[in-house]
Amino acid sequence: MAIVSTFARNPLADQLVGNDLRLARREGPPAPALNFDYAxxxxxxxxxxxxxxxxxxxYGSVHRGAGLKSQAASAAYEEARAIVGRFVGARPGQHQVIFxxxxTEAFNLLARRLKFRPDQVVLTTELEHHANDLPWRAVAPVVHVRATATGALDLDHYAALLQRYSGRVRLVAVTGASNVTGHMPPIHELAVLAHAHGAEIAVDAAQLVAHRQLDLGDLNxxxxxxxxxxSGHKLYAPYGAGAxxxxxxxxxxxxxxxxxxxxVRRVTSRIVDWADGPAREEAGTPNAVGAIALAAACLALQxxxxxxLSAxxxxxxxxxLAQLARVPGLWIYGDCDPDQADTRxxxxxxxxxxxxxxxxxxxxxxxxxIAVRSGSxxxxxxxxxxxxxxEAGCDVGQLGLVRASIGLATSKQEIDSLVATLHAIxxxxxxxxxxxxxxxxxxxxHGWNQQYNLSFFEQATPLAA
Incomplete structure (x- = not known):
């Protein structure tokens, strides 16, 4: 796709479903829906x-039938698996793609598939989404690497904890990019240190992969x-699949x-012989539609x-960052330096x-x-x-924060609208x-009684005999 200007009307906006939607406001005519909730x-x-x-x-029963539709659906499903693998640099023979x-489900699955000695721990961080913290607490003691006052990962504390628990850290679990501040820890540098201390590393890439290229790297x-x-729902493919x-x-x-x-391959009254490859982890009829959507999104971003995208x-x-800093009484958390925007x-x-x-x-x-998110x-x-x-902060900050997040179709004009509305508030x-x-x-x-049109389903009609 030929992209010419950064701050002209975003040429990718028309490629999103629902981008032309207009919504009712408290006063005045319906307005365009401005999305700052991509995160x-x-x-x-x-x-x-x-x-x-x-x-x-x-569409047919994936891996379950001899019918031609079933065979075609199975082939498409496996092609989707290969596309998702290539999207993150998976190496054939070294890596496996599990839908x-x-x-959240991915880390729960991994937590229950890793083997832990009684003395082993998981090293995670204070930056994590609950999905990359709570699953580990269910299987092993968890030690948290500190965040700095500005929300960055404390790399010195990380190195110190690896040294303190050397030989006992089974896994380092870290975000590739924070869903709160956008901070991007140096994951490959963290991996080098983790491997030097005998640990493996798992990266929550849910926030990262819609914005930056990711490469797992060769296991050597x-x-x-x-x-x-x-997750597909953070990757322009909200059809219920992740990997x-x-x-x-x-x-x-x-x-x-x-x-x-x-x-499974074989089941008797006493024996279970598990299937090989990703089928072992994908019991039941898979979400083939979600897998197709996820793969299509990967191809589109590439x-x-x-x-x-990064630029x-x-x-x-x-x-x-520069415009928000001019709003009276507004406090930005995390790294608020506009000149460091390329690091986050x-x-x-x-x-x-x-x-x-x-x-x-x-x-x-x-x-x-304008859609944003609030809370924790x-x-x-x-x-x-x-x-x-x-140093300082909002008097009511303990109630949480407001989060504005930028995505594929964000434009300078939308940022201006956000900032102007915050000035007015x-x-x-x-x-x-x-x-x-x-x-x-x-x-x-007060008195808001807007009724949203929820008629998404066609009126049921009797099927012809």
Missing amino acids: ATTPPLRSVHRAVERFLAI TRNT DPAHLDYVAL LIGRADTFALGAPMLVGGGS EVGFAW HETALTSYA LGVIPFCLDQFDPHLVAAMLSYEAG FCAQPYVRRLLARE ARGDFDGLYVYDQVTKGYHP
Whole structure:
């Protein structure tokens, strides 16, 4: 795709399903929906939607039938597996691609497939999403590497902990990019140190792979990554699939986490002979539609090119940091230096002094049609660390933060709209009364009774005999 200008209307915007949607506001006519919530869930690419529609014509029982549709569906499913593997640099024979529902399921699967000695620990970090923390607590003692006051990984503390537990660290579990601050730890440098101390490394790549190229590396390279996990819903393919990609030898032996049809070769009343390859980990009928969507998204991002994506998002992140810093009473958490935008992703947490972060998120939505996220973003220890910094912060910051995140279709003009609306909130320009809803745990304008059209399903009609 030929991309010419960074700050012109984003040429990729029309390639997202729903980009032309207009939503009701508290006052005035319906407004375009401005998305600054890419870090949570991305809209589907039109090319992904088209790939799913084509696949549905041949949809059949994957790996379960002799019918021609079943054979075609099985071939497409395995082609999707190969595409996802190449997307992250998986080496044939060294790595295995296992389709999951999402990153959370991937790490739960891995946690139950790794073997631990009684004296071994998992080294994870304070930066992690709960998905890369809680699964490890269920199988081994967990030790956390500190985050610095600005939200970066404390590399000295990491090295010290590896030294302290040398020979006992079974796994290092670390994010490739924080879903709270966009901080990107040097994962390949961390891998070298982990391997030197006899540990493997697993990377939560859910936030990373939609923005930066990832390469697992050859297993003979000390900087290689042993396992990575990703989710389609953060990769412009929200069709319910994710993937765990990692060392094939880890999954060659032992019982899988999920057992049932498809994961076995032979079953008697006393014996179970498990299947080889990824089938061992994919019991039951797989989400073939999700796998096709995930593979199509991988191909689409490769076509756009990560060099362009990185440069585009770096420029927008730098611009956003500089403009947000001018909003009175607004505090940015994490690295807020616009000149360092190339070292991070466009995930920007902030709070507005004297304003509940959930109220700020609601006002952005109802007043201007701007979608952001508020709260702790499934990373409560990390957000607490950020809010505990001594120098300054918001008076109501302990309620969480507001997060604006940049994605494929973000433009400079959208950032201007976000910043202008925050200026208006800070000035008190909006005179609408907002009330807290105990059921939804969020705010809405007093008297708001907008009914959303939920008629997504066709009226059922009797099937012809």
